[in-house]
Amino acid sequence: MNKDQQPQDLNEHEQQEHSAVDDSNEVPAEQQSLSAEQQTISELQAALAKAEATVSEQRDSVLRAKAEMENARRRAETEVEKARKFALERFAAELLPVADNLERAVQLADHENESLKPMMEGVDITLKSFISTIEKFGLNVIDPQGEAFNPEKHQAMSMQESADVPANTVLAVMQKGYEINGRLLRPAMVMVSRASEGGVDIEA
The missing domain is CATH 2.30.22.10 (Head domain of nucleotide exchange factor GrpE)
Incomplete structure (x- = not known):
C-alpha cells in the first residue's frame, strides 16, 4: 500500500464506523408500529371508560326521574282517593236522616190500620231500596x-x-x-x- 492510498482507506473506515453508530440509534419500524398501536388502544380504552361512565350516570338519572314520577303519580292517586272518599262521606252523612225518617215511619205506623197498609208497604220498599243503593257505594x-x-x-x-x-x-x-x-x-x-x-x- 502506498502513501497516497492510506488517507482514502482511513476515510472509508470512519464512514463505516459512523454508519454503524447511526444504525444503533434508529428504532426498528416494528417497534414503532407496536408503540403506536398500544397508544391507540390506551386512547380507545380511556374513551370507552368515559363513555361507560356517561351511560351509567345517564341511566341513574333516568331511574331517579322514573322513581320521582312514580312517587308523584302515587301521591296524586292518594290525594284523589282521599278527596273522593271525603266527598262521598259528606254526601252519605247527608243521606242518613233520610234513612232514619223512613225507618221511623215504618216503626211508628199503625200496622193494624188496613187503610194505611198499602202506603206503609210502599215506604218499606222505598227504605229497603234506599239501603240497597247506598250499600253499593260502601255504606x-x-x-x-x-x-x-x-x-x-x-x-x-x-x-x-x-x-x-x-x-x-x-x-x-x-x-x-x-x-x-x-x-x-x-x-x-x-x-x-x-x-x-x-x-x-x-x-x-
Whole structure:
C-alpha cells in the first residue's frame, strides 16, 4: 500500500464506523408500529371508560326521574282517593236522616190500620231500596241488637240491669249506625245491659 492510498482507506473506515453508530440509534419500524398501536388502544380504552361512565350516570338519572314520577303519580292517586272518599262521606252523612225518617215511619205506623197498609208497604220498599243503593257505594248499616257492646262502633245512651243477657250486651238500638268503606260514619246509639250487682262501667 502506498502513501497516497492510506488517507482514502482511513476515510472509508470512519464512514463505516459512523454508519454503524447511526444504525444503533434508529428504532426498528416494528417497534414503532407496536408503540403506536398500544397508544391507540390506551386512547380507545380511556374513551370507552368515559363513555361507560356517561351511560351509567345517564341511566341513574333516568331511574331517579322514573322513581320521582312514580312517587308523584302515587301521591296524586292518594290525594284523589282521599278527596273522593271525603266527598262521598259528606254526601252519605247527608243521606242518613233520610234513612232514619223512613225507618221511623215504618216503626211508628199503625200496622193494624188496613187503610194505611198499602202506603206503609210502599215506604218499606222505598227504605229497603234506599239501603240497597247506598250499600253499593260502601255504606253499611250498624245494627248491633243483641251483640256485645263495642265502644268503637256503638255509643251507649243508657244502661239497664238484666238477668237475661250477659253484661255489656246491646239491649236496644235507638238509632242505627253507619260505616263507609270500613270507616265509622256514625256510631249506633244503644242501650246496654249491666249485671244486677253493679256491672261494668261503659264509656259512652
